[in-house]
Amino acid sequence: MHDLKRSKKKMYKKQMPAMINSYNEESTVEIEDLERGCKNKTNINNSNNACNCAGNQSTNQNNNNNQKHDCHHDHHDHHEHHDYDEFECVCECKKSNNHCEPCEAESDTCVANPCAGDQCCNGITPTYSSKNASPVAIEAQRIYDAIKFQMFTDATGPNGETLYFDYDVVEIEGRIPVTGLANVTVDEVCMNYSSIEVVPGIPSIEDFQVMEVEDNAPCDTVFEYAVCPEKNATCCARNRGQSVSYKERGLTVIVNNLVLELRCHCGCTKIRAFAYPAVQQMGGQLCRVDSVEFRYNTLAARMCIPSNGRSLTLRQNYQTSLTVDCISKAYISAQDCCGCDCDDCFELTIPSGIDLICCIEETVSILISDQVVVLAVSQGINPRVVDTFANVCSFPSCGQ
Template sequence: MQDLKKSKRRMNANQMTNAFLSNEEAMDKDICDDLSRGCNKSNNNCPKPCPKECEQHNPCKQSNSHSHDHDCHHDCHNHKCEPCQLETGMDCVKNPCSNDQCCSPLNLSRFNTANAVPFAIETNRVFDTMQFQIFQDASASDGSQLYFIYDVENVNGNIPTGGFVSVKIDEVCFDFSEIEITPGNVTLEGFTVHPVEPEETLCESTFESFVCGERNSFCCAQGRGTPSKFRERGLQVEVSDLVLTLRGHCGCTQVTISAIPAFMDSQGNLVQCSCVGFRFNTLAAPICIPSSGMGITLRQNYQTKLSVSCVSNANVQKNCVEGKANYTVNIPGGIDLILCVQEIVSILRGEQIVVLGSSTPITPRIVDTFSRVCDFTSCGEESTSNQNNNSHSGCGCGCNR
């Protein structure tokens, strides 16, 4: 239907010209127009309509046989042929899908003290802070030794049949459903700590406790804090539904191996376990507490990351059973699963302070679903004048509503 509409527009444009041509001439002109219909100005190899004097000597016009199409090459370079005309009867829009894999945070405009405004606020000030960087080996949910059940998921290439071949492990990937952090028993030497129950939220990694302060006149007179010692006993982290994927190669053959955590039962059989645990030793370090005697907040923020120690080459054996390939996997050194934990412990003191800030408020991003689908910016400055004149001339996207 679209092609018929375009042909109709073309016929109306050429109606006055065809009226003065004979039937044969009108047919030849339509053929030339059809040849130039799909032309592109930037493609020099695309056929161009030739004038009448070229077509009269074209050997292709004198024969209806298709067996000599390869001989039908008429030289029209000695004549002034019209260039290919690009069809302009269609409207195009950019695909609104976004392929961005990253995003940018809020970028605040800079300001100086000349245009800054003071704001009085009540907030928590960090009085002292420290960071633990620790790691621990994995164990089964009951604390027993952790094993793995290996299985070959995919082999892209050929592996010799019979003996074991060595597969070099290139990378190890982790897939799990949840990481649950259970802080241990926290104490501050010389102070009383009251843990605050966290709200029922997912991905909880920040925990707070309220600490009753004690006034130290000697340190307070010097504007200094009271020394104390932070201890945390019994920190535990559990990872649910963990599956390891080992990707390696043997020559040009790509091999993918899955490793599922398991424990050994009383019969000596490996049983898959749905939870992997990490139990850490006591964490202890000195920390400074305000000496004013006011209550403070003890905040613990955790970040976790799964890792493994060096994994030796995997031995893979291929056997054919009833015409199907069957693989046996063995990792001589096993897999040492490790969880790295970064814990930031901060002492927060509530204060009323005055800060300098910009008087210009933060401008949020505008989520305009209309502009994502209907983009009128391609009309340019001409569209503005056309809107004022209530005209669509020169604007192919329909600027006026």
């Protein structure tokens, strides 16, 4: 739009000297050419279709002098005192209501915004076949065994205390009965929190030594331990692994700054409320807390580890998800607020409370460092080229 306006400014500057020099001879033709966007240039007293552009609403005063000032003011009488840069576009009159249509840009060239498309993508899918593959020796961590735990538990206070919720009604769209209790249906519960912290329990594998590896994992939900098992001669002679007992005690998940948003309705009235986690103090008064905890029972399962006594890595990877159990009944009632008609004067009550649940999925893997031979494509992966400088720079395969 700005390029279009600058173009029209230049057009007026270019045409203006020619119009001024030839005004005495061809004033009528030049002005009508410049003001071709306005039609029916008649006196405002003689026609209802007179063109009066925005910014120059002419009045009935001096009609004989103003009848030529339809769109661009008095170009011929005051050209020495006007800055013609202000006339950015030619107005077109609309006869129905005697005003000018806004200027519109016309372009045949349009491009799509690259960031407005789908945000999903596909990873690299290499082409593989036995014809273009060859054996390659590598050293890597190999997965020897893996198990997965799936469980859930209810929320508690910071020290394992019973958890309650303190409710605040923040928005009501419609009418609520001013007396008695009104039934409320909770439609949605939205989770708002600042962080979810996974505190892993203390893992153990039989009587073997398990040592935590410091600064080993890039994510807050991944934990690794070094394990030094003993050799099992019987299983090793049979070229098999040994079965051991894996246990984890004390797994805890902490959710910080949790607030639940309850989206409800009472008939046709929409209600929105906040539920803050709290614990009960002496006298039954609720005290809000900054975090809630989810404490899990001991996890136990059998796992297979190498029987030759070689060291291994124990990896724990966690995935968490917050949800709530069924909220069957809720009520809203009006409170005495000294005649104030506001949302704070209503109280939301959920007799059975809210059962906040954290579902957790833990994958426990036994990793061993091994030298293995794999089938691989010698050319490797072909990454997508982002820059086109390869047309100028050459990168030989031999490094010369």
